[in-house]
Amino acid sequence: MERNVSSLAIVVHSQRYGQLHRKLKLLTVDFGLIDVVSYGARKSVKAVKAEVFVDGQFFLYYNPVKKSYTLSDVQVVATHDEIRSDLGATYAALFFCEMIMKTHGGDSPQQYDLMSKALDMLVSHRMLANRILIQFVWKLIAICGLQSGLERCPICDRLYESNEILSFNAQLSAPCCSDCATLDSAMMLPPGARKYLSVTASMDFVSAVFVALSDTATLRIKNYLLRYAAIVSGGALKTLSGGLLQTEL
Ligand SMILES: [Zn+2]
The missing domain is CATH 1.20.1440.120 (Recombination protein O, C-terminal domain)
Structure with a gap:
């Protein structure tokens, strides 16, 4: 069901999402301004680091039914x-x-x-x-x-x-x-x-x-x-x- 997509993007906002996760707002080249959930971002050391101002190639799962994105990985171009x-x-x-x-x-x-x-x-x-x-x-x-x-x-x-x-x-x-x-x-x-x-x-x-x-x-x-x-x-x-x-x- 979920599709893998990716785009160059910059994190322009980040907020807590539940106890463990973060919801990011990404300015992407390919999908405009989108909300992306980063699961486990607040606790796990293995979680993908995507703080505000990070510029990179973002790898996402897109759920076309829920029209929602979750973060899979990021290749950082610049952390700033x-x-x-x-x-x-x-x-x-x-x-x-x-x-x-x-x-x-x-x-x-x-x-x-x-x-x-x-x-x-x-x-x-x-x-x-x-x-x-x-x-x-x-x-x-x-x-x-x-x-x-x-x-x-x-x-x-x-x-x-x-x-x-x-x-x-x-x-x-x-x-x-x-x-x-x-x-x-x-x-x-x-x-x-x-x-x-x-x-x-x-x-x-x-x-x-x-x-x-x-x-x-x-x-x-x-x-x-x-x-x-x-x-x-x-x-x-x-x-x-x-x-x-x-x-x-
Ligand atoms: Zn005039």
């Missing part, structure tokens, strides 16, 4: 364990996981690729955490099909002036001209930040993270995109409630 020893990096990575869970339904291979690279870079380029965060949100907005061009207002179609400060339309979840704005004074996009987001929109994730930004611009753009992330996620994000990602990192 280094992230856990750093509070800021941990918060950033948990924020990525929360965003993935809130916005799922987009293109799974692209989301997996973004998540995999973002976690790798948090390990290899910890100093660039703010830019990794910025580009994670900006690329995820694009994957979800919500990224609008920054050359003209998506509502009235007017070309922006070069020095224009963009406002925001909450219904469309997109920047717009001041005439088309709904009230959200916190979502103001100055010309420098707009140019940066516009230029990096066409770059791949890693190249975009390496584009230099001043500390002041980094902080401003990061806080803009964290608010943007909350809007596209449809409400408050747990990982943003403590304020750590907005200030430290």
